[in-house]
Amino acid sequence: MNLQHVLVNGKACDCDVVADCKVGDAVPLEVKLTNRSKSPVGPFSLTVVPFQDFQNGVQNYELQDAVTFIGSNSFYIDSVSPAGNSTCMGALLFLYTGDFYLSIKFQDDSAGRDLPPAWFCLPSVHVRAQEPIEAAA
Numbered sequence: 001m002n003l004q005h006v007l008v009n010g011k012a013c014d015c016d017v018v019a020d021c022k023v024g025d026a027v028p029l030e031v032k033l034t035n036r037s038k039s040p041v042g043p044f045s046l047t048v049v050p051f052q053d054f055q056n057g058v059q060n061y062e063l064q065d066a067v068t069f070i071g072s073n074s075f076y077i078d079s080v081s082p083a084g085n086s087t088c089m090g091a092l093l094f095l096y097t098g099d100f101y102l103s104i105k106f107q108d109d110s111a112g113r114d115l116p117p118a119w120f121c122l123p124s125v126h127v128r129a130q131e132p133i134e135a136a137a
Contacts, residue, residue: 005030005031005032006029006030006031006032006102006104006125007028007029007030007032008021008027008028008029008102008125008127009021009027009028010028013125013126013127016126017126018099018126018127018128019125019126019127019128020127020128020130021094021127021128021129021130022094022129022130022131022132023094023095023096023097023129023130023131023132024093024094024095024132025093025094025132026070026091026092026093027091027092027093027094027127028089028090028091029048029089029090029091029092029102030087030088030089031046031048031075031087031088031089031104032085032086032087032088033046033077033080033085033086033087033088034080034083034084034085035080035081035082035083035084035085036083037082038082039082040079040080040081040082041079041080042077042078042079042080043076043077043078043079044076044077044106044107044108045074045075045076045077045106045107046074046075046077046088046104046105046106046107047073047074047075047104047105047107048069048073048074048090048102048103048104048105049061049073049102049103049105050063050066050067050092050100050101050102050103051063051100051101051103052066052098052099052100052101053099053101063100065095065096066094066095066096066098066100067092067093067094067095067100068092068093068095069090069091069092069093070090070091070092070093071090071091072090073090075088075090092127094127094129096129097129097130097131098128098129099126099127099128099129100126100127100128100129101124101125101126101127102124102125102127103124104123104124104125
């Protein structure tokens with residue numbers, strides 16, 4: 001399984017590209033996974049967890065008053081055929097300004113399989129929530 005792309009607000013991003021959004025606006029999120037193996041894979045769950053990185057080794061995951069999901073932050077993927085893909089779509093709402101990261105956690109829902117460690121190390125996505133710019137009167 002390979003992380004094909006992550007779109008935030010319609011723009012491709014990863015840990016090196018900051019996605020800008022406005023506080024109070026619904027921010028569409030799309031995560032596309034591609035099966036690069038020769039056999040079907042699944043079932044899986046994919047969870048998106050927001051956090052703030054204070055650049056001093058501390059990460060804050062207690063963001064229920066700053067970020068909320070419109071719908072669920074977890075996605076269930078039943079099966080993905082060889083060379084097939086699965087797209088998970090949701091939305092977030094940032095309530096305050098700041099730099100946030102989205103940790104994309106992948107979990108195998110079946111027991112007894114040996115999966116590549118890379119499947120569990122998806123990159124974080126950097127999102128910067130800013131105040132909306134008021135139009136001059």
